[in-house]
Amino acid sequence: MAGMTGRLIGLGLIGLALSGCGGSRLASRDAPLENLDAATIFQRAELSLETDDPERAAELYGEVERLYPYSEWGKRALVMQALAFHRDRDYDSARGAAQRYLDFYPTGEDAAYAQYLLALSYYDQIDDVGRDQGLTFQALQALRTVIEQYPDTEYARSAVLKFDLAFDHLAGKEMEIGRYYLKRKNYAAAVTRFRVVIEDFQTTTHTPEALLRLVEAYLSLGLEDEARTAGAILGYNYQSTEWYQRAYALLTGRGLTVEAAGDGWLTQVYRQVVRGEWL
16 A cells, blocks of 8 residues: 555656646645646645645545546546545545546556455444444455455455454454353353354354353253264364363263264264365
């Protein structure tokens, strides 16, 4: 992202240098923007962005687009306006500017960057696990677009990392709700949430705890075969973790062995994960 900004700044400086009276125009701070060329306004926007005034930068980039629509300067200003809005934490406006660039210039040289900024405008709002999960799903969709449509770019590499974190975030929300139900002894509802983590988010960091919580919930429900199977999966994949040690203590404390038993949904998971029978 820094390279992108630097490249556009360089273009702005070059354009300014080529305009014969660019220096005097920049010095005339009170001159109406309509009297300035696109390069000068663009450079003013860059200076505002560099001096930590993204709100003003966004305004100036917008003026470049308004006064010089469909020009190369207006085209570049649109994607930079998305960046300025994002730095100002005006995520709705950032999404709007990024989407306009994609609508107007779907094959433009900065399309990958615009899509990445659009994804970031969702992603940077999901750090709090208690927030509306709709933002997380939208972030995942936008990040997936970056990964699939622009696989060879630096933005795709960053998007992969953020996709994994956003995916982990959704699993964390399921865990939060599941623990809430477990604490209030609503064991069936808790099992439903932990099952979602095992089936839909098994590659996340929350899987070991979800298996332990299933052991706890199933033991509370008197479903010993399911509890033993959850413990067996946990032991096979995460034997060195505290989650397994706690599950092992719970099961053996009741005189139960830690092995797959019965024919429930967890037994099917055990056959797939441990025996590879799904291959």
